[in-house]
Amino acid sequence: MNRTPVSSSNLRSVGYDSATNTLEIEFHGGRVYQYFNVPESVYNGLMNAASHGKYHHRRIKDKFPYERIR
Structure with a gap:
């Protein structure tokens, strides 16, 4: 999944697949x-x-099922 870099002290990049409603966060x-x-x-x-x-x-962590992939 392609991710977009974000300016954050915690998150490095974010991607989203609208076909599967999967959010990926590095x-x-x-x-x-x-x-x-x-x-x-x-x-x-x-x-x-x-x-x-x-x-x-506030809105994602512990609100959706997740899996660590790396």
């Missing part, structure tokens, strides 16, 4: 997680948030 340090069944509106909210890390913590 964190500083190299960990990559995929979050499943994420509406596109949540992805758009993350990309437009003033703080990507805070948005992730």
Whole structure:
């Protein structure tokens, strides 16, 4: 999945697959997680948030099923 770099102290890059509603986030340090069944509106909210890390913590983390892929 192609990811877009983001300016964040916690997140390095973010990608989204609208066909499968899969959100992929790379964190500083190299960990990559995929979050499943994420509406596109949540992805758009993350990309437009003033703080990507805070948005992730409040709206995504522990709200959607996920898997660490790296």
